[in-house]
Structure formats: structure tokens, C-alpha cells
Amino acid sequence: MRQLLAGVTALVLTTAAVPGNAATIITSGNYTAGQDTALFGNVNLGPGTYRFALDLTSVPSFVSGDFFKTIVYNEFCDFMDGSGVVYCGGDDTISGGQLTVLTPTRYVTTLTVNPFISGPIVGGGIRVAFNQSEICCSYQIDFSTPTDGRYVLSYGAVPEPAVWTLMILGIGASGAALRRRHEARLLRA
Numbered sequence: 001m002r003q004l005l006a007g008v009t010a011l012v013l014t015t016a017a018v019p020g021n022a023a024t025i026i027t028s029g030n031y032t033a034g035q036d037t038a039l040f041g042n043v044n045l046g047p048g049t050y051r052f053a054l055d056l057t058s059v060p061s062f063v064s065g066d067f068f069k070t071i072v073y074n075e076f077c078d079f080m081d082g083s084g085v086v087y088c089g090g091d092d093t094i095s096g097g098q099l100t101v102l103t104p105t106r107y108v109t110t111l112t113v114n115p116f117i118s119g120p121i122v123g124g125g126i127r128v129a130f131n132q133s134e135i136c137c138s139y140q141i142d143f144s145t146p147t148d149g150r151y152v153l154s155y156g157a158v159p160e161p162a163v164w165t166l167m168i169l170g171i172g173a174s175g176a177a178l179r180r181r182h183e184a185r186l187l188r189a
């Protein structure tokens with residue numbers, strides 16, 4: 001009974017460690033043979049790593065596509081004139097990932113959105129603080145195919161390494177419990 005309980009516990013740990021990785025559809029629709037299809041827009045995503053995918057029902061003549069995030073960096077200064085701490089500069093940088101071929105009808109890219117950070121600037125001077133945030137994601141995709149078909153543009157969260165570790169430990173614990181159970185049966189026989 002104890003071995004069965006250990007096996008069930010390991011199985012629960014295994015399934016709990018893997019989040020629902022079902023893809024979230026951004027947009028979908030039909031396309032016409034020989035015509036360029038253009039997709040563009042935005043999807044709001046918080047911190048994490050995401051895999052974007054374009055799935056087509058027929059092999060395309062060409063696909064061109066990018067996903068972008070904007071990194072917003074702000075600096076704050078104290079000019080010592082009594083006005084207090086004010087915004088004194090910053091930069092918005094766009095970075096992204098280009099769709100690459102996974103299969104003849106599936107194109108993917110991965111983007112990581114980092115969490116908001118803020119803090120003091122070390123080293124003196126009039127700059128006294130900063131913050132940085134990442135805004136994700138915009139996309140623009142073009143493709144054409146020789147036959148009519150359907151497209152689906154989607155994304156899914158990529159599990160963190162800690163999730164994979166928990167999953168592997170859960171599978172190992174399940175295997176160990178089953179092995180002990182099998183050995184116990186052999187000894188009784």
C-alpha cells in the first residue's frame with residue numbers, strides 16, 4: 001500500500017509540474033492561392049519565454065515574419081536645484097526574433113520578456129535612479145502559397161528549467177516506485 005501511495009504521489013508531482021502548454025491562438029483565417037497574406041498586430045504578454053508559431057495547411061512559396069519587443073529604459077536625475085528627481089533620459093530599443101522553418105508548414109520563433117527592474121545608479125553623478133521594462137509583442141508576417149488553405153498564428157509559454165527539473169524528478173520517482181513494487185512482487189512469488 002505504501003508503494004502504491006508513493007507511486008500515486010510521484011504521478012501527481014509529475015503532472016503538477018507541467019503547466020498547460022496549450023497554444024493560445026492570436027489569429028487564424030483562410031488564405032487564397034497566389035495572393036500575399038499579411039498579418040500584423042500586437043499581443044500583450046508579461047515576463048516569460050514564449051514560442052510563437054505560424055501553421056499553414058499547405059507549403060508556402062515564401063514566408064517572411066518577425067516578432068518584436070520594446071525595451072524601455074529610463075534614467076532619473078537630481079540636478080540639486082531644488083526641483084527634485086526628474087526624468088532625464090532614456091532609450092527605447094526594439095529587438096525581436098525572425099520566424100524560422102520548423103517543418104514545411106510550421107514557422108516558429110522564441111522571445112524572452114524580462115521582468116521590470118529598477119534601482120539606483122552606482123557611481124555618483126547627477127543620475128540617481130533607473131528603471132527598465134519590456135513590452136511584448138508586436139508582429140508582422142507575410143506569406144504566399146500556391147494553393148488555398150488556412151493559417152493559425154499562436155503562442156505558448158516555454159517552461160522554465162525548474163519546471164523541467166520537477167517533471168524529471170516526478171518521472172524518476174514514479175519509475176522508482178514501480179520498480180520497488182515489481183521487485184516486491186517477485187520476492188513474494
